[in-house]
């Protein structure tokens with residue numbers, strides 16, 4: 016499952032993404048899990064409990080490797096623009112799994128507090144002009160376009176704030192989008208804006224209230240958000256402790272907030288039931304679009320795993 020956390024700046028996207036990731040990672044056995052930090056403010060590692068200043072490789076610095084690897088043996092020449100910004104789902108020739116050995120993960124993924132994490136890299140002055148921040152986000156989009164995620168496999172992306180997340184096609188790539196919303200007029204404003212835009216693209220949005228202090232906060236959100244409100248997280252001493260650099264086990268999280276994580280998990284796993292259809296579509300995309308697919312043994316194996324009765328259709332070259 017591909018899962019996004021979006022919302023107004025400062026609403027708690029990174030915090031809730033990290034709690035959700037730690038909730039999944041604490042399971043025994045831990046499911047296949049990959050966290051991607053695509054937020055301009057790169058704080059997911061810290062929210063997971065990484066020590067200050069832990070050096071992490073960045074996806075942005077490995078864009079060429081990512082493009083080369085995903086292109087596989089495909090003889091088509093794709094322009095940089097094709098590969099980065101406008102890549103339609105499934106374009107290219109190689110599929111990746113959430114958790115596997117591949118050169119992209121070797122170069123870019125590191126384990127932070129039990130969670131496999133890759134980060135886009137911070138916004139830099141050099142991103143102004145030709146190489147904008149969105150080319151870094153494009154690395155995430157590329158990975159998601161090529162990712163085949165099975166049941167019980169989770170790729171969780173911390174997105175950039177507010178309407179900026181619409182600047183690339185990335186926002187359409189998720190099975191579930193958690194919109195984090197504080198009980199404030201401005202946060203609800205971002206929810207409405209997101210929903211208006213996302214609806215046209217069939218994006219499945221569930222609102223998670225955050226920093227709820229009392230019944231009035233909750234009533235406010237219920238009134239404004241209605242049935243889109245999936246669950247809510249209260250102001251949390253556990254989160255504040257993490258902010259102070261104390262890494263506590265996720266079991267230490269307040270019971271009410273653990274319930275919220277379970278509700279999120281159950282929504283995600285409910286969507287998982289559509290897995291064969293989603294995956295067949297993804298593999299179809301690749302089979303249709305990848306010129307070299309017919310000779311790509313790994314790809315064939317994957318298609319057969321997804322659906323043992325799968326009979327590949329004609330491969331279109333071009």
Ligand SMILES: Nc1ncnc2c1ncn2[C@@H]1O[C@H](COP(=O)(O)OP(=O)(O)OP(=O)(O)O)[C@@H](O)[C@H]1O
Nearest residue numbers: 024025026027028029030056176226249250251254
């Ligand atoms: N439930 C919570 N309880 C207490 N503090 C919280 C909670 N959720 C978030 N915070 C705090 O609010 C601040 C902003 O949270 P966070 O960085 O997760 O927001 P964000 O939406 O990812 O921000 P940005 O837009 O900058 O990426 C942080 O200091 C975080 O610790």
